[in-house]
Amino acid sequence: MKVGVLALQGDFREHCAMINQLGAEAVEVRLPKHLQGVDALILPGGESTTIGKLMVEYQLVEPLRAVIASGAPVWGTCAGLILLSQRTDNALAGQPLLATMDITTLRNAFGSQRESFGADVTIPILGEAAYHAVFIRAPLVSQVGPNVTVLASLNGPDSEIIAVRENNIIGTVFHPEVTFDSRFHRYFLQMADNHAHAQSM
Amino acid sequence: MDKQVGSEAIKRAFPEMLKGGVIMDVVTPEQAKIAEEAGACAVMALERVPADIRREGGVSRMSDPELIMQIKSAVTIPVMAKCRIGHFVEAEVLQSLGIDCIDESEVLTPADESFHVNKRDFTIPFVCGARDLGEALRRIGEGAAMIRSKGEAGTGNIVEAVRHLRTIQDGMRKVIALPEEELMTESKNLGAPYELLLEIRKQKRLPVVMFCAGGIATPADAALVMRLGCDGVFVGSGIFKSSDPIRVGKAVVRATTHFQDPDIIAEVSRGLGKAMAGIDLRTLKPEEMMASRGW
Numbered sequence: 001m002k003v004g005v006l007a008l009q010g011d012f013r014e015h016c017a018m019i020n021q022l023g024a025e026a027v028e029v030r031l032p033k034h035l036q037g038v039d040a041l042i043l044p045g046g047e048s049t050t051i052g053k054l055m056v057e058y059q060l061v062e063p064l065r066a067v068i069a070s071g072a073p074v075w076g077t078c079a080g081l082i083l084l085s086q087r088t089d090n091a092l093a094g095q096p097l098l099a100t101m102d103i104t105t106l107r108n109a110f111g112s113q114r115e116s117f118g119a120d121v122t123i124p125i126l127g128e129a130a131y132h133a134v135f136i137r138a139p140l141v142s143q144v145g146p147n148v149t150v151l152a153s154l155n156g157p158d159s160e161i162i163a164v165r166e167n168n169i170i171g172t173v174f175h176p177e178v179t180f181d182s183r184f185h186r187y188f189l190q191m192a193d194n195h196a197h198a199q200s201m
Numbered sequence: 202m203d204k205q206v207g208s209e210a211i212k213r214a215f216p217e218m219l220k221g222g223v224i225m226d227v228v229t230p231e232q233a234k235i236a237e238e239a240g241a242c243a244v245m246a247l248e249r250v251p252a253d254i255r256r257e258g259g260v261s262r263m264s265d266p267e268l269i270m271q272i273k274s275a276v277t278i279p280v281m282a283k284c285r286i287g288h289f290v291e292a293e294v295l296q297s298l299g300i301d302c303i304d305e306s307e308v309l310t311p312a313d314e315s316f317h318v319n320k321r322d323f324t325i326p327f328v329c330g331a332r333d334l335g336e337a338l339r340r341i342g343e344g345a346a347m348i349r350s351k352g353e354a355g356t357g358n359i360v361e362a363v364r365h366l367r368t369i370q371d372g373m374r375k376v377i378a379l380p381e382e383e384l385m386t387e388s389k390n391l392g393a394p395y396e397l398l399l400e401i402r403k404q405k406r407l408p409v410v411m412f413c414a415g416g417i418a419t420p421a422d423a424a425l426v427m428r429l430g431c432d433g434v435f436v437g438s439g440i441f442k443s444s445d446p447i448r449v450g451k452a453v454v455r456a457t458t459h460f461q462d463p464d465i466i467a468e469v470s471r472g473l474g475k476a477m478a479g480i481d482l483r484t485l486k487p488e489e490m491m492a493s494r495g496w
Contacts, residue, residue: 008458009221009242030459045218047242047278054240054458057451078218107277113215113301114325117204136214137279137301155202178214 004029004038008054010046014177018185032063040073040192043080068100073191074169081171102145109140123152126183133174207324215326216347216410223454226437230275239450243279246272251308251355252438261309263291287313302326307494308354320344332365334372338393351492352415357479359416366429418476420456427460444474
């Protein structure tokens with residue numbers, strides 16, 4: 001199982017470490033050629049403006065869209081989720097986005113770093129045990145399309161949306177990669193396994 | 202749901218998101234926008250870049266909050282600002298302004314010759330300069346969430362930053378390799394908290410993110426310090442003292458991402474125009490060196 005991790009800027013190292021630790025192979029993606037043979041894709045946390053600009057300059061937008069369109073599992077954390085979203089409430093004009101997920105994100109929804117926080121949340125797909133989520137200048141998902149499943153909210157049902165899934169794409173506004181809890185990465189690798197299995201049938 | 206704000210974990214997680222990026226010194230909102238456009242992952246809001254502080258002399262202090270707020274509202278990327286070493290009230294002011302990270306910086310004139318700010322009193326992260334492992338660990342012990350080399354700011358000369366980075370790496374290799382019974386003595390020799398030495402042995406790296414600062418003037422300089430093990434770079438005078446800031450800014454950002462790819466560094470370095478003039482450090486008097494401020 002080869003998982004491409006977009007490595008233009010941000011905390012890609014933590015994602016790679018988690019993926020390798022769980023027995024899959026992480027590949028750092030900086031240029032289109034690095035996407036060859038990738039079974040799944042992670043877009044890490046970082047600065048979405050920086051990552052977006054480098055994505056355009058190194059002709060990664062279409063190749064990344066092609067991977068997503070192929071049905072391979074894709075996961076965006078924080079900045080990665082902003083890049084996946086079709087709409088952002090407060091993006092810079094012309095900020096390059098992959099625009100593949102039918103959601104609206106609100107950047108820096110909680111404010112600056114002073115308002116960053118950790119919190120124990122419930123994520124039903126990961127089981128009943130509380131999940132400690134880390135929110136760093138985090139965005140929120142302010143609106144979801146009809147085919148998007150809400151995986152978790154900050155304060156239970158009908159509160160701020162913090163994790164979503166649309167077919168092969170998942171997104172979290174928090175950072176599972178900076179904690180020691182690998183449940184979210186396991187869930188993602190399971191998606192990748194299922195996809196690989198379905199393809200070989 | 203209880204929100205835990207300002208914990209050590211939350212403060213240390215912020216610089217993790219800056220890794221692989223370039224933090225640029227800016228002195229106006231217009232420069233901040235250029236930096237964002239060039240792909241900076243954060244900006245440092247200042248009244249004067251280090252090269253001008255060096256030239257003009259006088260006491261250098263925290264920037265005017267009005268300027269910092271203008272810069273903050275000009276961009277969506279994180280904004281940092283500097284306080285003087287030991288000046289905890291300037292630090293409180295910066296925290297009150299809601300900036301994302303404080304640089305307790307030797308580039309400003311120190312306010313206290315014996316003590317640094319107790320950074321554990323704050324809910325926003327601090328970055329501090331270091332010349333060697335002991336200095337880095339003393340700052341982390343005081344609560345710094347990020348370390349940078351001191352280098353020699355405002356000189357456009359990378360030699361001091363390289364010295365500091367190699368010295369820090371050397372210190373870490375030693376801590377990792379020593380037999381455990383020698384560790385307490387090493388802690389004493391470094392003047393560093395023992396517990397942090399244990400943490401380095403466990404993680405095989407510094408417990409916080411380390412950037413390079415002080416003297417980066419070209420894309421190749423940025424790639425060099427990334428190759429030496431930095432997580433990202435600060436560029437002070439190097440961008441807005443060059444003849445074409447937007448091009449140099451973009452080139453440094455690209456070289457930082459593709460630091461392992463000489464073909465890309467070659468391409469982005471072509472025809473960049475005149476880099477900042479720079480200073481040979483052997484021509485500086487000891488009292489003109491900024492790196493020796495702090496301990």
